[in-house]
Amino acid sequence: xxDSFGDFNATQTAPAGAASSQKGEGIVPLVVxxxxxxxxxxxxxxxxxxxxxxxVGIVRNIETSSTKIxxxxxxxxxxxxxxxxxxxxxxxxxxxxxxxxxxxxxGTTRSQAGQKTLMVFKLxxxxxxxxxxxxxxxxxxxxxxxxxYQSKGGATGGAAYSGAGSIADFTASQSNxxxxxxxxxxxxxxxxxxxxxxxxxISRKELKAKFSHISNSELNNILDFMISEGxxxxxxxxxxxxxxx
Amino acid sequence: MMEPFDPRSIINGGMLKQFAGQTxxxxxxxxxxxxxxxxxxxxxxxxxxxxxxxxxxxAQGAWVEVxxxxxxxxxxxxxxxxxxxxxxxxxxxxxxNGMTHVLNNVKAFYRxx
Numbered sequence: 590x591x592d593s594f595g596d597f598n599a600t601q602t603a604p605a606g607a608a609s610s611q612k613g614e615g616i617v618p619l620v621v622x623x624x625x626x627x628x629x630x631x632x633x634x635x636x637x638x639x640x641x642x643x644x645v646g647i648v649r650n651i652e653t654s655s656t657k658i659x660x661x662x663x664x665x666x667x668x669x670x671x672x673x674x675x676x677x678x679x680x681x682x683x684x685x686x687x688x689x690x691x692x693x694x695x696g697t698t699r700s701q702a703g704q705k706t707l708m709v710f711k712l713x714x715x716x717x718x719x720x721x722x723x724x725x726x727x728x729x730x731x732x733x734x735x736x737x738y739q740s741k742g743g744a745t746g747g748a749a750y751s752g753a754g755s756i757a758d759f760t761a762s763q764s765n766x767x768x769x770x771x772x773x774x775x776x777x778x779x780x781x782x783x784x785x786x787x788x789x790x791i792s793r794k795e796l797k798a799k800f801s802h803i804s805n806s807e808l809n810n811i812l813d814f815m816i817s818e819g820x821x822x823x824x825x826x827x828x829x830x831x832x833x834x
Numbered sequence: 835m836m837e838p839f840d841p842r843s844i845i846n847g848g849m850l851k852q853f854a855g856q857t858x859x860x861x862x863x864x865x866x867x868x869x870x871x872x873x874x875x876x877x878x879x880x881x882x883x884x885x886x887x888x889x890x891x892x893a894q895g896a897w898v899e900v901x902x903x904x905x906x907x908x909x910x911x912x913x914x915x916x917x918x919x920x921x922x923x924x925x926x927x928x929x930x931n932g933m934t935h936v937l938n939n940v941k942a943f944y945r946x947x
Binding site: 622623626627633634635636647649650661663665666667668689690691714715716717718719721722723725726729732733735736739 | 841843844899914917918929932936943945947
């Protein structure tokens with residue numbers, strides 16, 4: 590699918606002097622005015638950095654040079670030039686695009702002398718007006734979800750928008766680590782094992798005494814299950830357990 | 835040569851009156867075309883009369899985007915009409931109506947943090 594991805598990165602290295610410590614991931618849907626109004630630097634929305642933007646607009650002009658094709662894209666909010674770099678050697682077919690038709694563009698933004706342009710990664714013609722409507726809804730969603738996410742203090746508020754690769758911060762506290770995938774009984778046994786701070790870990794006998802309401806066979810099953818899942822392991826012998834976390 | 839850029843609001847039929855005199859963009863379904871007059875229906879079932887700048891080749895039932903200036907509650911003086919390549923498009927009118935409502939009523943859309 591992304592044949593030109595490697596090459597695109599190659600041509601990107603020089604201007605990417607914005608080597609900020611935080612490299613964004615993911616694609617954010619935007620309208621032209623959001624790009625034009627944004628400050629220099631990486632694409633950002635309420636503190637969240639993105640690798641690329643997605644824009645939908647009408648092609649107003651197409652200008653071809655030996656090195657690139659420049660599309661002038663327009664949506665209801667503004668106009669922006671989008672550069673599509675041509676590769677040497679390859680008989681690269683320029684996208685089939687006509688003036689006054691809608692296209693969807695994926696790319697990065699660049700500031701040149703205060704002017705914003707788009708560096709095109711992918712340009713696709715749009716044949717269905719539903720795509721235009723959907724894009725605007727996605728733009729609205731991105732904008733307000735991002736603000737919401739930021740105001741809720743980031744990761745603690747829930748999953749990050751657009752799955753930008755950030756797993757919710759999971760700091761296991763000593764006593765309160767909840768391991769997902771365990772039912773309440775398993776969870777209780779796990780906590781007992783975790784709570785034991787001796788070098789050899791807690792013994793099966795001690796666990797049986799602690800959990801006298803759980804039958805031997807059930808307790809053994811629980812322990813076997815947790816070992817197979819990797820939550821605990823046996824230490825000095827098959828009857829002593831330490832948790833892996 | 836490109837015309838200078840003119841920002842526009844995306845609306846539906848019920849909002850025409852509110853945007854009289856301003857440049858708008860509206861999705862409409864072609865009912866009939868006669869010369870430079872297009873009779874169309876909006877996503878919220880308003881019947882509209884659109885004055886075209888030139889000939890329009892769109893088929894009956896096709897959805898097109900009209901960019902122009904409304905006058906009155908059911909007329910538009912179109913600057914241009916954008917056609918889509920697809921055929922027999924099932925346009926989500928409910929989605930479009932919802933979108934126009936939200937887009938025109940949200941606060942501080944162009945803030946970014």
